[in-house]
Amino acid sequence: MIRAIAAVLLGVAVVAGQATPFVPARLWDKKTPDFRGIWQVRGNANENVERLVVDPPGGKIPYKPEALERQRQNYRNRATADPSLKCYQAGVPRATYLSTPLQILQSPGNFAIVYQENHAFRVFHPEGRPHFDATDWWMGDTRYRWDGDTLVADVAAMTDLAWLDQSGNFHSTEFHVVERYRMTSGDTLEYEARMEDPVVYSRPWTIRTTLGRIKQAGARIIEDECLEDANGVRHHISPSDPRNLLKPDYSRWKKPAQP
Amino acid sequence: MRRAVLVTALCALVGGAVLLPLSAQSTAIPRLPDGHPDLQGLWMKSAGGFQGLFIGSLDGTNFAAPGGGRGDGRGGRAGGGPPAAPRYEYTPEAEAERQDRLKRGYEDPEARCHLPGVPRSLDQPGGLYPVQIIQDEKYVALLHEAMHDVRIIPTDNSAHPKNYSAWDGDSRGRWDGDTFVVDVSNFNGRTWLDMAANFVDANEHVIERFKLVDRDTILYEATVTDPTVFVKPIEFRFTLKRVPADQQILEYSCLEGERSLQHYTDEDGGRKRRAK
Numbered sequence: 001m002i003r004a005i006a007a008v009l010l011g012v013a014v015v016a017g018q019a020t021p022f023v024p025a026r027l028w029d030k031k032t033p034d035f036r037g038i039w040q041v042r043g044n045a046n047e048n049v050e051r052l053v054v055d056p057p058g059g060k061i062p063y064k065p066e067a068l069e070r071q072r073q074n075y076r077n078r079a080t081a082d083p084s085l086k087c088y089q090a091g092v093p094r095a096t097y098l099s100t101p102l103q104i105l106q107s108p109g110n111f112a113i114v115y116q117e118n119h120a121f122r123v124f125h126p127e128g129r130p131h132f133d134a135t136d137w138w139m140g141d142t143r144y145r146w147d148g149d150t151l152v153a154d155v156a157a158m159t160d161l162a163w164l165d166q167s168g169n170f171h172s173t174e175f176h177v178v179e180r181y182r183m184t185s186g187d188t189l190e191y192e193a194r195m196e197d198p199v200v201y202s203r204p205w206t207i208r209t210t211l212g213r214i215k216q217a218g219a220r221i222i223e224d225e226c227l228e229d230a231n232g233v234r235h236h237i238s239p240s241d242p243r244n245l246l247k248p249d250y251s252r253w254k255k256p257a258q259p
Numbered sequence: 260m261r262r263a264v265l266v267t268a269l270c271a272l273v274g275g276a277v278l279l280p281l282s283a284q285s286t287a288i289p290r291l292p293d294g295h296p297d298l299q300g301l302w303m304k305s306a307g308g309f310q311g312l313f314i315g316s317l318d319g320t321n322f323a324a325p326g327g328g329r330g331d332g333r334g335g336r337a338g339g340g341p342p343a344a345p346r347y348e349y350t351p352e353a354e355a356e357r358q359d360r361l362k363r364g365y366e367d368p369e370a371r372c373h374l375p376g377v378p379r380s381l382d383q384p385g386g387l388y389p390v391q392i393i394q395d396e397k398y399v400a401l402l403h404e405a406m407h408d409v410r411i412i413p414t415d416n417s418a419h420p421k422n423y424s425a426w427d428g429d430s431r432g433r434w435d436g437d438t439f440v441v442d443v444s445n446f447n448g449r450t451w452l453d454m455a456a457n458f459v460d461a462n463e464h465v466i467e468r469f470k471l472v473d474r475d476t477i478l479y480e481a482t483v484t485d486p487t488v489f490v491k492p493i494e495f496r497f498t499l500k501r502v503p504a505d506q507q508i509l510e511y512s513c514l515e516g517e518r519s520l521q522h523y524t525d526e527d528g529g530r531k532r533r534a535k
Binding site: 088103105107135223225 | 291292299372373374391393394395396398400402407408409411413417423425426427505507508509510512
């Protein structure tokens with residue numbers, strides 16, 4: 001079994017131009033591949049996810065005609081309509097290729113990703129139970145399994161409010177993503193996502209990118225709260241509601257000097 | 260969504276009640292290979308704390324221990340009996356400020372989807388929002404359902420950074436025997452400790468203690484000091500109970516366009532469309 005998996009990985013590696021597949025370190029159960037760390041993409045796919053498309057050839061998202069019209073409309077309205085401007089969680093797979101880092105937390109039997117942006121997180125659950133039905137979450141519902149040293153995650157139950165990038169690429173609630181996470185060296189994590197959505201796309205399509213490890217000693221992801229205006233109001237709260245207008249940051253509370 | 264969360268929470272509580280007699284039979288606690296107690300799992304606040312009674316009133320279930328008061332005289336049960344609600348003794352200046360904020364409960368930062376701060380991140384309404392703990396030799400990570408709040412706490416007792424402040428402050432942990440002790444500082448000073456306008460400023464400093472007292476119970480204690488607001492430290496103490504393994508954390512979104520409102524009419528504060 002392991003030999004067969006290794007052979008498959010070797011094949012992939014040869015295609016990628018590498019001599020031998022990288023074998024990641026193990027957790028303390030001496031079994032589970034260790035993906036822990038702080039990771040970050042380079043590049044600007046968050047502007048346009050089509051930069052990452054590896055299938056279909058040509059790099060275009062295979063929209064159905066009416067969906068393409070909606071995408072073009074989104075694009076025209078992108079300066080205000082991108083939900084990430086309003087502090088919503090970025091969604092899957094967008095959270096992965098934001099310009100901010102993520103941290104993989106792991107222990108035997110546990111796998112979670114914390115995304116710095118908007119302190120979104122996903123707890124990956126082992127396959128074996130069906131997805132939640134009729135939910136519409138920003139970060140979806142994730143089930144995963146190990147395929148050799150590759151983590152394969154199945155993500156469903158996502159809201160149709162999310163965008164895939166700043167260009168208005170989008171999906172419906174029928175969106176279904178299969179992600180593959182694979183370490184290609186000690187400091188690089190390859191990410192692949194195959195997306196299907198029978199409402200919006202004429203066929204499944206796939207993106208691939210690589211995350212690099214943040215290696216600075218003591219590096220941590222930091223708290224990222226959504227942007228606020230001068231009144232301390234987060235933009236996703238309706239600014240037209242007068243009750244949402246906070247007094248400016250309680251500056252009135254002049255705290256006494258520390259005794 | 261809220262409803263789904265609540266149902267799950269209630270299911271979890273019922274399940275927890277069934278599991279309790281079993282867990283009581285064993286006092287051995289799980290440990291990681293490094294010898295430290297294994298705090299991992301999905302946990303739900305079960306008793307005590309200020310906000311413990313908030314949800315309890317919805318279905319008659321008392322999530323708080325008998326006698327736990329709300330600490331502000333605005334509701335909940337009076338009387339003694341541990342674990343008592345925290346008692347706040349303000350400086351005169353801060354007391355005036357608090358009375359002023361009490362008139363504007365809607366300014367509670369958490370009601371505006373901001374991170375709750377510490378210890379409020381754990382002192383959520385009892386039985387409602389769980390916290391997932393993932394742990395290794397370097398970190399104890401708290402993934403809270405409520406506000407999708409996250410704290411990844413290093414266990415190396417490292418120093419707080421300079422020139423950094425945050426809603427949740429900066430957390431540095433260490434193991435004191437079997438107790439995980441967390442020192443939290445660097446707060447932005449904008450958080451409230453609860454819905455009743457009990458507040459802190461940027462001088463807040465918290466010492467938290469997580470102790471796995473049996474396989475299914477974490478005793479949580481927090482001491483909050485803030486010399487410019489309180490004349491003496493505030494003590495928090497409550498328990499987290501393990502949620503059965505067939506439950507999972509759900510997504511929490513705090514945002515405009517809350518869909519539950521579609522089920523209510525305008526008169527109820529909702530947005531239900533009526534036939535014309």
